Amino acid sequence: MQTLYTDDQNQFRSVVSRFLEAHATTSQARELQETASGFDQAVWHQMSGELGLVGTHLPEAYGGFGFGMIELGIVLEEMGRRLYCGPFFSSAVLSGLAVAELADEANKIELLPKIASGEERVALVLDDLNQVEGIGHQLMISDQGLLSGTAPMVIDGLSAQRLLVIAGSATGLGLYQVDKGAQGLSITPRVSVDQTRKLAEVVFVDTATQFVGRVSPEALNRFWDLASVALSHEMIGGAERLLEDTIAYTKLRVQFGRPIGSVQAIKHRCADLLLTLEFAKAATQHVSFSLAAGEEEKHHPSMVKAMVSDCYRDIAIAAIQLRGGIGFTWENDTHLWFRRAKCSEVLLGTAGYHRERMIQSLGGQDAA
């Protein structure tokens, strides 16, 4: 199992980084967050076509690039650094992982190439974004095979071309797909604290679906693990960028005749944050290394999401505080990361949820 990124992986990061440096600026993010779809078609095409980034982690047999969590983590960290706006997380990560982990073979053959090529943007409809145990209680398939229920928050639900749904039924959980034009389906945009990631409410009333795969509790947990680790990578990218920028600011900002970064109280706060970041980042990347090597430990994905949730939030709070008034303005970009941090903190489970889940994985029986 690797401990550090290989030269190839570092080079891959440079490629991704250069592309996003040009195509995912905060001024683009500011424009895109005012739009309904929240993304730029041209950038998406370039990203999926030329670079093939969308299929980074999906198997070659299904049209993907055949890389694993390590390279996906690299892409997501670079996206998190720049607050890339687009359906990568919803379609490539959530839907891509859901199909790869939960679909039956025929549906993998049908769906994965479309997702991997970026040709179709697919949103994953989950009725619970708090805890894996809650999935499939609100969205239910009737005995007649029709889907009803509400998913209050679906990422890119409005702009997606197709919906995947995890729903319950008398025989257990399943993965289903739904056409955007299906009867009984209504999609309403919701306002998110983080407008760089679009949310919609999705309601089904006796909607026809197509079965994609049976979902066992183990597979669902593994999907949640992978999605949590993927999100953690994105968050680490954001947290790292925000801390770098904040420290750079303290070196330049002069008050009382000296840069505020020379003041011990500010130095110590930055050192504390660096420690938090180093621990969270090392752990996150380690988990991807171990997943790639098939040597993962069961409690590690939740460990990582718990650490990263706290770390990104704490850095975001400090990033505004250390900038003073200017950090609280709309014009200053800091709040864009702050908002992303606040939303990512709770998406797929709060730190508290993941800490409890971690202890259960470690063998501490359920406290409840």
Add this chain to the structure above:
Amino acid sequence: MQTLYTDDQNQFRSVVSRFLEAHATTSQARELQETASGFDQAVWHQMSGELGLVGTHLPEAYGGFGFGMIELGIVLEEMGRRLYCGPFFSSAVLSGLAVAELADEANKIELLPKIASGEERVALVLDDLNQVEGIGHQLMISDQGLLSGTAPMVIDGLSAQRLLVIAGSATGLGLYQVDKGAQGLSITPRVSVDQTRKLAEVVFVDTATQFVGRVSPEALNRFWDLASVALSHEMIGGAERLLEDTIAYTKLRVQFGRPIGSVQAIKHRCADLLLTLEFAKAATQHVSFSLAAGEEEKHHPSMVKAMVSDCYRDIAIAAIQLRGGIGFTWENDTHLWFRRAKCSEVLLGTAGYHRERMIQSLGGQDAA
């Protein structure tokens, strides 16, 4: 209800303070902690006789001074400041409050004057120092009226002249007294982290007792409240003294050509600690004011113990840290307070226990 101490109360504090300044020094504490009884008979006599401090809070009708929680809090704060070693907390506070709150009239008449005058040092035997709900499960009165069971930690159990016990029985909880010479009673000293407060294990095997009073859950909770508030006062005194001394040290200690107290990182830590102390102290004293006025709020005693547990510990940690190596030596007095802080933190319930208890009192139903 008063908001500040009255001039009389401030004067009372001065009297107590002057007495303890002379009779409760840390060098005395260092001597006494090496003894089995842990206290100085002469000081105890002077304190109970001349000054009448031992009966401060006990009703005049039973030989006490007739003051309430406010004056008791003052005495305890001054004792906490100086790490007074002696049976005040065990006999006057725990046993005194237990009798005053739980004994029937005849037993009050018998016991309170002895406690108030300091003539008898009485230890209260509780089988659970973690939670009021646990009391009376290990110590049980048989149908034959004999007491059996173990109390693993009894404050001043060895040196006390008489024992009071709260024990369970088929008909509910009761308060009992036991002679030191009773059959089936064995008392073994235990080593405490805080040697300025002596602990002993007390074991009963079919020991004869004398019934002192019936203990209702409400009365037991009120006793626990009062004892927790009393302990909080003692802790506030210790925390305040420790912070004062620590700040004084940072003003004197020179490193790199300037007093370490001029460095912002240290200033900010002290300011944060002062805030914690101010909040904990204001709340503690407020609760005693409200108890004296009969206007207490149900959740306040637990609120206070929770805040004070954290506050004293945090100040004790900082007190050592800011002194550097010297603070970790045996010779330096700081660790005496550190040990008192660590033990008081858990005595009568941890901060976590009291926070849960506070929420229950606020009407949040029991989470369990």
Add this chain to the structure above:
Amino acid sequence: MQLSEIKAAVNQFIDEAFSPDLSLVAWRQRLVAAGWAAPMWPKAYFGRDFSPAQVAVVNEVFQARGVVGAAQLGPRRLAAETILAHGSDAQKHRYLPKILTGEHAWCQLFSEPGSGSDLAGASTKAERQGDVWIMNGQKVWNTSAHHADFGILVARSDWDVPKHQGLSYFLINMRQPGVQVRPLRQMNGHASFNEVFLTDARVDHNDLLGQEGEGWAIATTTLSIERQGFARGRGPTPIHREITGRVFEEYAKEIAIDNEPYTWYPQREGRPDLVLQRAEATGAINDPVIRQEMAKLFCLTEAAKISANRVAAERTRADNQVLPAGSLGKLGASVIARQAAHVHTMISGAEAMLSGPESAEAGLIAETLISVPAISIAGGTDEIQKNIIAERVLGMPKEQRMDTGPFRDIARNN
């Protein structure tokens, strides 16, 4: 004057002078003329030299009678008190009456992009040309500047002396071509402040307050008045009870404008008041881990209240001395707000991602989450409060200053 006499006099005055059909200004002109607009002020300047107790009686009668008083909210109060303390006789007569009547709105022009915590590091340039001062520079965080007729301005008139000695204090007319006001939007979407650009803006030499170079000393007066305001708490004044009549309608409009910048202030305090009901509504009340965090929050909010009461009582006992305990309270407010935001986040879980009127508590929770960062910055950052606490309350030694010597030579932002 005895308290009972005052009561009678005010009642008599209202009987004689008040009518709901007056314009707001006309009524207040009567108030000013009679000395009831600012009875705590000196007799020589529109007041009656009243003690706080006497003033309280006046206010009581006004309240009881449901009558509008002088304009006194927001930055105009800072301007008025500062002019009263440091202004010339002519300045007092020129400006104070129209502040009291509400004819002139004021704003405060102190902070600059390059000098936030370090207010005395202002580098807006004031150059004298004969009887006129020419101002160039930029100010920021100027509440209500877009409504203001005049501003209290601190600018640098001498670059060759130490920084606190080179500032002067001006009264500037905001309605002139050299003054440009731009709203400054905050990260929570509100625009409570402005930026003010001064480009060859002009101030008559008569509008220099105090002497040249006394700017910092005078500014500290303004700042201490502002801090007292913070200590007393600010926020929407309850609108006057509904009585029809021109004077009330105009007053309602004035209050709406004055309060507009502050609508989100309860949210920046973290809305601990909404925690219990949210926890009950969502079922989070049953989560022992969230209960702990709620308890920590309630410990803080109750202790803060208790501590504030004690400080107030001590202040009364100490005969209204301003104790530095205000910084502790302000620091505590930051701790509370952050913990409240944390608890709200835990309670809401993934729902904390939602914003807007259809989200939790009609959007108040979301607004709280993105407003709380302001509490530890506005009105002096936590870092500044901690320095004040350490140095003034705990008596810890000051750091060596790096900003002595001529201002021209001190490192500063470009």
Add this chain to the structure above:
Amino acid sequence: MQLSEIKAAVNQFIDEAFSPDLSLVAWRQRLVAAGWAAPMWPKAYFGRDFSPAQVAVVNEVFQARGVVGAAQLGPRRLAAETILAHGSDAQKHRYLPKILTGEHAWCQLFSEPGSGSDLAGASTKAERQGDVWIMNGQKVWNTSAHHADFGILVARSDWDVPKHQGLSYFLINMRQPGVQVRPLRQMNGHASFNEVFLTDARVDHNDLLGQEGEGWAIATTTLSIERQGFARGRGPTPIHREITGRVFEEYAKEIAIDNEPYTWYPQREGRPDLVLQRAEATGAINDPVIRQEMAKLFCLTEAAKISANRVAAERTRADNQVLPAGSLGKLGASVIARQAAHVHTMISGAEAMLSGPESAEAGLIAETLISVPAISIAGGTDEIQKNIIAERVLGMPKEQRMDTGPFRDIARNN
């Protein structure tokens, strides 16, 4: 030399020279004479100029053969490496062999009561009288000084130059009347350190290491060796497998003395390894609030391990450059220890009051609670580590120094 040749040579040497019946010193004298005691050292000084890879082979053979190597634990290693780097030819010949054989134990005399974090502020006086230096002053935190034959001593030989320039570095004989060693008891009852009082203690001029005034530069060598030791982890070396024979018995005694100061070191790290079993044994594992705190602890301990592995791998990749990441690891150890103590306290509840062999885990929990405060002080306080991280890792600007100019004029403790 090829690695296989080395292996053969060491094996052959052991076959020929080793016997368990030798005295420890006699065996090590053979080791030294043959160049196997310190093969990484230069050929000119008892070594073989071996690379780390070559040295590893030597160690492997020693381990495989179950044979005792040179004395190398504790402060004697600091002395040896420093003398090797900065000593004269004569000094190296005089001192190094007997360090390797274990005949001479050493201690480090750097810290003083008045200069802890600020080591360069040492004020022990070194005055030259002809060929002898006279020392007066007090040192502190001197591990194993009561066993030491010699000490490495930093003392001030010039008070009229800036503080880093006025120090000199001496090799002092501890067995003389002017040197008094007193054990220094810590708050946890152990006495791992000493105070050393120097009263007209004498050092031959030949025992000045390097030049007069070079003391600080040489001390930094010692300190960086010490830090590498910290980064590698310290703690009781596992005692050599049980083979009877004089050499092993004497070695066991040596190790016992060397390790004695460190028996409580695992406790100062908070004993996170005992948390899960304690939680299960007490039932605290069922408390959701304690579970959260346990999870926070395990996150920290696992991340610290992962991060340390990464740093080690980076160091290898960067060709053994010493990266400043060591300070992050040290700071992390403090955070972990405090959280572990907190969790142990929660798990034990009121039982946390008990101490001594009959208390939880035979007293280890109690010892942990009163040992943890040391982790954030010893070997450089957390505050110093944070400064290092901020300035060297994050590149944040240094503060203005207040201790320039002649040492005589700098504020210091009395």
